[in-house]
Amino acid sequence: EHEDAIYKKWEESGFFNPDICIEKGVTSKNADYFSMVLPPPNVTGVLHMGHALCLSLSDTMVRYNRMLGKKTLWIPGTDHAAIATQSKVEKLIQKEEGKNKHDLGREEFLKRVEKFAKENHDTIISQTKKMGCSLDWSREAFTLDEKRNLAVRTVFKKMYDDGLIYRGFRVVNWDPKGQTTISDDEIIYEERKAVMYTFKYSADFPIAISTTRPETKVGDTAVAVHPSDERYKKYVGQIFEITNFASEKLSIKIIADESVDPEFGTGALGVTPAHSQIDWEIAQRHSLELKPIINEYARMSVKSPLLKDKKTIEAREIVAQWLRDQKLMIKEEEISQNISTAERTGGIVEPLPKLQWFIDVNKEFKQNGKNVTLKKLMLSVVEDKKIKIIPDRFEKEYVHWIENLRDWCISRQIWYGHRIPVWYKGEEIYCEIEEPKGETWKQDEDTLDTWFSSGLWTFSTLGWPQQTEDFKNYHPTTVLETGYDILFFWVARMILMSTYTLDQIPFKNVYLHGLVRDNQGRKISKSLGNNLDPVDIITKYSADAVRMALIVGTGPGNDTKISDEKLKAYKHFANKIWNASRFVLENCQGQTLAIEKTPFDGFSTKDQNIMKEFEDIAKDITSDMENYRFYLAAEKIYHYFWHTFADIIIEKKKKEDDKRILKILLEEQLKLLHPFMPFITEKIWSMLPESKNLLMIEKWPSIL
DSSP states (O other): OHHHHHHHHHHHHTTTSHHHHHHTTSSOTTSOEEEEEOOOOBTTSOOOHHHHHHHHHHHHHHHHHHHTTOEEEEEOEEBOOHHHHHHHHHHHHHHHHSOOHHHHOHHHHHHHHHHHHHHHHHHHHHHHHHTTOOOOGGGOEETTSHHHHHHHHHHHHHHHHTTOEEEEEEEEEEETTTTEEEOGGGEEEEEEEEEEEEEOSSTTOSOOEEESOGGGGGGOOEEEEOTTOTTTGGGTTOEEEEEEETTEEEEEEEEEOTTOOTTSTTSEEEEOTTSOHHHHHHHHHHTOOOOOOBOTTSBBOOSOTTTTTOBHHHHHHHHHHHHHHTTOEEEEEEEEEEEEEETTTOOBOEEEEEEEEEEOSSOOEEETTEEEOHHHHHHHHHHTTSSEEESTHHHHHHHHHHHTOOOEEOEESOSSSOBOSEEEETTEEEEOSSOOSSSSOEEOSOEEOHHHHHTTHHHHTTTTTSOOHHHHHHOSEEEEEEEGGGIIIIIHHHHHHHHHHHSSOSEEEEEEEOOEEOTTSOBOOTTTTOOOOHHHHHHHHOHHHHHHHHHTTOOTTOOEEOOHHHHHHHHHHHHHHHHHHHHHHHHSTTOOOOOOSSTTTTSOHHHHHHHHHHHHHHHHHHHHHHTTOHHHHHHHHHHIIIIIIIIIIIHHHTTOSOOHHHHHHHHHHHHHHTTTSHHHHHHHHHHSTTOOSOGGGSOOOOOO
16 A cells, blocks of 8 residues: 555656656756666566566666666557467457357457457556556557557568568468467477387388478478488489379479488488478479478378378378388387477467568668668677677577578468558559558458567657657667567567668667576476466565565576565565664754765764765665666665664664764665665655655765
């Protein structure tokens, strides 16, 4: 209740908004700026402890910079999270009404999704406020609102005109469960047991091949070997007609390709161009036929009566048994294998050839008179240190990922999301920001990958494509605080979108936090029963205790453990702050500071030494804050307040008449503590007789 009342006071003051800070004379119009965007939480559910860590760190940065007198802007928002949100609503409708989205139709289904999103949005905002976050709510954004939709259409059109967005028939990651394409980094690899089968297509075929998926071999059009492999050189260029392979006809060409590892398996690779990204690329180099044999429902689409309409997993055993019966099976070996699964639905991903929309990351285009590619833009800003990644060990991972980046498939076969701004009329294609006039045009049914819109987040939230004052004053943003697990999902795409669209970095610094784990080091999840609701633990321990428990002892990029013991310790610390402050306020009434020529005039030598020691601590903490060492800054102020101020200085001062120094030290420590523990410090500040302003806009301690 106390925390809610304090938050209400902050909101009513308007000081979360930098314009009001300038208007009321709290901040100079010419001050430096500090700006951040909140990583928009998905409207699929409520906040978890990972969000709580992100919010704690971000608000610490924001409050510190506001107290430095900077124009400080932190923009809130939420993400429509297309696939995740749609699949959740589909499950709910199926469970409650026994219907699917097609029974409802697109319009009615989208109304249901929007209602679900709105309810979750309200919960998320309430939770964020409980954490004490000083976000400018007047600037709140949503990745699917009209302003963000205009930004999406504007960027799509620019990329289309530059030839960077194209529609092509390529092998993509298909999620049979979600009935949509997904990008490479929306795949979760699960280790599972599998069988490696080694066999020949027919008795007279000269080369054995190995695979864990014999059912796909009915779609093979070639066998690839390494050009230098002496075992197979004489067969290169030959074509073998196989009249019966599991009741299918095959025409297999032996080709030589540098990508084949002669040491792996038999040193020969059965090439299935329609159902493997690698094989697709080999097929492009050798002009091989594409032979699709699996459909969108992960069922066999061949004519063979043995396999037709069978699920791939059933077909696997049928083909394996056929090979055994025909005495073509050479070896069966159990292995461990990484299986591709869809992050949002858990479905096993099938590589399928589909007509989709892509962003070409390797195509050259002109920027500032130079030939560049999206890949080069993404690499150069990190390699040239225009963007600093904290901790810097993630820079290597970032560079490695970008160097291996493939064209990004941006179309999704779902209803919820930004509709692709392309229309068709016969053979005619129309791509514009606004829809064409006339009724005969038909818009593309697909929607855009969620990361397309969230990639624009740093500048679309500031009003772009309009050249707004916010955009001019606050972009590039100062820092992005987010989890290391979305460095490639989101951070890289923001760099792509901003460097391409604006020829500007999206942020100067990226601060990556780790995962929140339980006391045993396990990832927090519902299935383990160790899930923590931030609001529940705030109710039990206070927001200030939660923030300190998450920040202290956890450096950037490192996972953090959360436990009842840690939370209790910082609840006790909050009690210590309260009791020590009450003692100071009760015992310093009527004592004037009488500071004259220098800050320490009028103090005893002993008190002057205490002040100098505190000054050193304050400098040290400020240095940590400036260098993103929040875990150290929080720990230092914790130790000083408890073990030096409360346990030593106050205890000694109880026996002395002159207690003025206690009041000065308390005031300055409240300022140092405020970014970490905003609620209790604001409450105590309001109890100081001389306090006129809210602590959140007081100046950070300078040299006393």
